Amino acid sequence: xxxxxxxxxxxxxxxxxxxxxxxxxxxxxxxxxxxxxxxxxxxxxxxxxxxxxxxxxxxxxxxxxxxxxxxxxxxxxxxxxxxxxxxxxxxxxxxxxxxxxxxxxxxxxxxxxxxxxxxxxxxxxxxxxxxxxxxxxxxxxxxxxxxxxxxxxxxxxxxxxxxxxxxxxxxxxxxxxxxxxxxxxx
Numbered sequence: 001x002x003x004x005x006x007x008x009x010x011x012x013x014x015x016x017x018x019x020x021x022x023x024x025x026x027x028x029x030x031x032x033x034x035x036x037x038x039x040x041x042x043x044x045x046x047x048x049x050x051x052x053x054x055x056x057x058x059x060x061x062x063x064x065x066x067x068x069x070x071x072x073x074x075x076x077x078x079x080x081x082x083x084x085x086x087x088x089x090x091x092x093x094x095x096x097x098x099x100x101x102x103x104x105x106x107x108x109x110x111x112x113x114x115x116x117x118x119x120x121x122x123x124x125x126x127x128x129x130x131x132x133x134x135x136x137x138x139x140x141x142x143x144x145x146x147x148x149x150x151x152x153x154x155x156x157x158x159x160x161x162x163x164x165x166x167x168x169x170x171x172x173x174x175x176x177x178x179x180x181x182x183x184x185x186x
Contacts (some may be wrong), residue, residue: 040124041139042110044148050136055108058098060123062144065114069151070142074112075101079123094123095130106133115140 042050052058058068060079070076077097080090091097102109109132113119120137127135138145 014143040136041116043139044144046178047110047138047145048149050110053108055110055136056102056135057110057138058123059112059142060094060119061113064144067144069155070154071151072157077101079113079119090122095126098127098132099130103131106134107132107143110136110138112138112145113141113142 022086047057055076057074059066059074061070062078062081063076064081066076073145075164077094078091079094083089098109109127111120111123111127113123116137120141124135124137
């Protein structure tokens with residue numbers, strides 16, 4: 001629901017801002033009554049258009065959830081996993097992995113967890129705090145997305161490639177080692 005069409009009762013002024021008269025009206029922020037700002041949410045119907053504008057979907061679910069189904073084009077960076085005791089353990093390298101993958105702070109990132117709530121909001125806050133300005137969340141997460149756009153047979157294929165032991169292919173084909181060496185020959 002866009003801000004223009006939302007009923008007035010669904011929104012409230014942020015208490016931290018409305019109680020302070022010394023701030024200007026231009027700095028006041030309008031949030032939903034549940035406290036979440038809705039400007040960074042992308043409706044499932046708008047996801048393909050958002051991807052078309054250069055956003056990359058980052059699937060922040062756990063590896064176990066990825067096995068249940070994911071799109072091959074989505075970048076997978078796990079935010080948190082649940083241990084054997086049922087406790088949540090956050091990935092301490094999550095923001096570092098985002099920075100490594102997208103060094104440009106204006107990179108367009110579209111986050112996706114299972115339902116688009118707690119994990120997506122936590123990831124959103126961490127990435128924005130790191131200075132990224134183009135971050136959004138798929139509203140309803142992967143559950144809503146896959147309900148609207150089911151996984152295809154191509155998405156369900158799993159390719160398993162193993163490292164091949166032995167000599168470099170150039171040695172096998174030509175008998176000459178073509179790998180670059182750090183030694184100087186002159």
